[in-house]
Amino acid sequence: MTTVDQPREPALPSERGLSRSYARPRRTPLNWVRGGGLAAFLFLLPLFFVFGAFSWYPIVRTAIMSFQHTNFVQAPTWVGFQNFAAVWHDPQFPIAVKNTAYFALLALLFGYPIPLVAAVLMSEVRKRRGFYSVLAFLPVVIPPVVGVLLWKTFYDASSQGVFNTVLHWVGLGPYPWLQSQQWAMPSLVLYSTWANAGATMIIYLAALIGVNPELYEAASVDGAGLVRKVWHITLPQIRAVLLVTMILQIIGTAQVFLEPYLFTDGGPVHATLTVMLLIYNYAFGNSLGGDYGKATALSLMLAGFLIVFSLVYLRATRSWSTR
C-alpha cells in the first residue's frame, strides 16, 4: 500500500504551483487560494474535525490519562507510572492476559482452518455455489447481541437446555457449558467461530476463485494429486489473503469484549476475563466511579503489544508473501 506518491507529472494546473520541479511562486494567502490550497483545506475540514476531535485527540489523551489519577470531582493529578504498576500487580491482570491469549489461540485453531477447508470444497461446487455462500454468511449478518443471547439459551446447563437435549439424542451430556471453568472459554470460542467463520469463508472463496486454473492443469500434467496441488499451488497463491486474515483475526480476538461480557461477565471465577473486559471493569465496574488511570494504562499496554506484534508479524511474513 503506497502512502507517499511517486513523483509524477503534475496533472492539474492547480498543482503546478505546488510541484517540486517548478519554480515556486511566492506563498501569499492569495496565491495559496489561487493554487487550490483553500479548496483542499475546505474539503479536508470534515476529516480534520471528525478525526481531530474523535480519534487523534482521544488517542493523545489516553497516553496522558494513563499517567494521571482522574475522578470527576477534582482536577486530575500526575502519578507517574503508578497506574502501570497497579495494573501489573493486579492478580487479575495475568489471568486476563492468559485468557485473552487462550481465546485467540482457540479461535485461530478452529476459526482459521475450518473456513479454509470449507472454502476449498465450495470452490469446487459447480452449480449454485451462491446458495452455499448465503448459508455460510447467514450467521454473520445476525446482530452479535442477538447471536450471543440466542446461544446463551442454547448453553443452558440443565438437561433441558437446547444443546444438552440434542446431545442427549446421541447419548452425550449434559454438559455444564458456561457454568464450568473449563468449558466456559471453549463455549465462547465455539460461538465466535459460528458467528464469524462465514465472512472468512467468503474471503477465502474469492481468493481461491482467483487462482489461475492453468497452474492446476500444469500440475496435473506433472502427475500431482489433489493434496499436492492444494499444498503447492493453492496455499501459496492465496498466501497474501491467508496472512492478512490471520493478523486481522488475531488483532480482533485480542480485543474480544462482547462474548465474555454478555455470556459470563468474566466468570466463572474469572475463567473468561479478557483484557478488554478488565479495562471495562476498571473504567465502569465500580458503582462509585471508575479508575480511569488504570483503564487507560491497560489500554496502552494492549495497544502497544498489538502494534509491536503487527510490526513483527509484517516483517516476518514479508519475505514469505513476496517470494
Place this chain on the structure above:
Amino acid sequence: MKSTRVAMIVVAAVVLGIGASTAAGSTRSAKRVTISVASLIPGSTQAAINQFNAQVKEFERKNPTIKVKPVEYQWTAPTFAAKLAAGTLPTVFEVPFTDARTLGDNGQLANLTPYFKRLPYHKKYNKAVIAEGTDAKGQIIALPKGAYAQALHYNRALFKQAGLNPNKPPTTWGQIRKDARIITQKTGKPGYVEMAKNDNTAGWILTTLVYSLGGRMEKGIGTHAKATLNNRYTIQALNMLKAMRWTDNSMGSNFDLGWSDINQAFAAGQIGMYISGSDVYTNLVQAYNVNPSIYGLTTIPLAKNKKAGVLGGGTLAAVRPKVNKAQLAAAMKWISFFYEQPLVSKKQAIRNAKTLVANHQPVGVPALPLFNKKQYNLANHWIKRYINVPLGHMRPFLNGIFKQKLIPEPEASTQSVYNALNAVVEAVLTNQNTNVVQMLQQANAQAQAAIKQGS
C-alpha cells in the same frame, strides 16, 4: 437522482431534529419547575407503569408549578457509575445504603438538610436508618425509601408436590438442606438456589449466610477497617453450599443467576427456595406476574450464636448535586410525597393503597420500619383493608423477623467486599475441588486493598 437526494436531505433533517430534541434537558419556563424522577425498572408491566403515572398526576395536581418526568431506573453497579459520570441520572434517583455515604462524602449528592428539617415527621425516623443517609459531616444527603431484611422465599406448590408442609418451612440450616434434597428428588426442580452472579449479588448472599451463622466480614470502620472475609463462619457457609451442590445436587445446574434472574426463575416455578430481600414480592408481581398461591416467605434460620443475625439493607432517595434551589425544593416535595408520605399520613397512605390496588399492584408487602415502631404499626393499620398480597403465606416471616437481630451490611467499601467474594462462590459451585481456604485468603487480600483505598 436529484429528487432522491433532496428526499434524503429532508429525512436527514427530520432525523437530526429528533436526535437534537432527545438530547434536550430539563427546565423550560421560569415559572414551572421540571424534575425527572426514577420510576420503575425497565420492562415493568403496563399496569405498574399506569400506577406510577397515576401517582405523578396526583402529585402534579397538588403542585401545579412542578412538572414530573418519570425515567426508567434500575440501580446496578456499572450503569450507575456510568450515569453518575455522565451526569444523566434523573433529578431524584435511588441508591442502596451501601453507596450513599461515600457518594455524599464525595460531593455527589445534594445536601438535603435544610429541607429535611422542615419535614413535619423528620424526628420520627429510626436512628439507624436515617444514619445511612447521613454523611461524615452530619449532613442529610439522602432519605430512606425502604428497608429490608434478607428472607427465605419458598415455592409452596413445590413444597406440596414434594410432600412437605408449606405451612412449616425450614427453621434451621440443616432443615433447609434436607428439604432442598427432598424437593430435588421428588420434583426434579432445584430445591435451593443461590445467587452467584459476578455483579456482586454472589458476595451479598454469601455475606447473608455468614451473618446468619454468626460471622462478620469486617472489623472497624472507614479506611482503617480490617477485612475478616476468611473467618470460620464463611468457611462453614461455603462448605454447606459445597455439600448441597455436589453431594445432594440440589442447587440446579445454572449458577450465574443474579437478583433479577432468580426472581424470574422463581416466578416461573423453577426454584424451591432462595434467599433475597424481604421486599422482592413487589418485583415478582410487577415484572413476572407471579401466581400468589405459590409464594411463601419465612425468616432465614439463625445459628444459636449470640452474634448471628440477619443482614439488613435498604434504599435511599437522593438528589443530584448540581440542581438549582427551585429544583431541589421540588425534588424534596416529590420524595416526601412519593416515598415518605404513605408511611406517615393516613390520607396519603390510603390514597396510595387505592391507586396500587386499582392497578393490580401489590399492597402490604412486608417492609421494615423506617420510622419508629409505633408509626410502623399505625401505617400498616391504615392500609389493612387494601392489602392484596398473600399475607397468610408470609406469616412465618412476619412472626419471626422482629425477634431477629438486624445487622447492617459491611460498612467499608461494601461493593468491593462483595466483589471479592464473587469468585469464591462461583468457584465452590462450579468446581468440586476448590480450595476454599486459599480462595478466601485471596478474597480477603483483595477486599483489604479496596478498603484501604476507600473504594
Place this chain on the structure above:
Amino acid sequence: MSKPDSGGGLISEIDWRKPSTRWGMRTLHALLLVGLVVIGLGPILWLAKSAITPTIDTISHPMALFPHGAAWSNLSQAWSGVQVGRYFWNTVVIAFGSWAVQIVVATTGGFALSVLRPRYAPIIKGLLLATLFIPAIVLLVPLYIEVVRLPIVHKSLIDSYWALWLPYGASAFNVILVTRFFDNLPREIFEAAEIDGAGPFQLFRRIVLPMSKPILGVVSVFAVLASWKDFLWPFLVLTNPNVQPLSVRLPSIELQTSLGVFLAAMFIACLVPIGGFLIFQRSFLGGTGLGGAIKG
C-alpha cells in the same frame, strides 16, 4: 480467473470425469451442504420456531415442534409490550446517521488527498495509516469522558445520537479505501474537466462522485453493518432507554421478559439484517464486496 459455475480448477476436467472423483466430491459437497444448513440455518430456524412457542414448552422441551400449539401472542407482545419496533427504528436512525457522516468524511477527505493533493497530504495519509494500526480500545475511555463533557463547550453528548455518528465517522479504513479508489481513476477525465473550466467543487460533484458508486457501495455496506452490530459504545453513551438501539436494549430487558416473548423480540430484530442480506447479496458476497475490498 475461472468461471463461477465450473469449479475452481483444483480438480481438472479429466478428474471430474472419473466416477470416483465425481462421487467423492458429490458426497463431500452434500456433507458440506448439510453442515451449512444445520450450522448456518439451524439456530435461526430454532429462533423462528421458538418465537411462536409458549415459554413453558421452550423451557421444558426446546426441540419439540409445538406440542401445545403456537403462541402467536409472543410476537404481538414483543412488538407492543417490549416495543421492538421503536428500538428497531432507533437502530435504523443510528445506522443512517453514521453512514451519512462516514460517506461525507471519506469522500471529501479522499478527494482532497487523492485529487487535490495539497503539500501536507503525505502527513495526513501517514496519520491515517497510524490510526489504522492503533486498536480501537485505546480510544474508549477518553472518548467516553470527552462525550460526557465536551471540551470548550462543556456540553454532554450523552443520549444524543451525535455521540455515535461523529466517532463512527472517524474511520481511517474508509478514507484510505476511498483515496486508493480515487487514485485509480483516470486522470485524463479530470484534466478534460479542468480545461472545460471546472473548479474543484464541480469536479467533486459532477465527475468524481458519480464515478465512485462501486466504492461508496462497499463503504456503505461496511458502515451500516458496523453500526448495526456495535454494542459497547452505544451501551455506554445511550443511557436513556428510549433512544437505545436493539443491540443495547435487548440484553437489558432479557431478565424482565418471559423467554418466549424475548425470543420473539430477537427474531424480529433479525428480520431486517437477514432480509437486507438476501436482497443485497451481491454487495456482500460479490466481487465488489468483501472479496474485492480484500484483494485491493
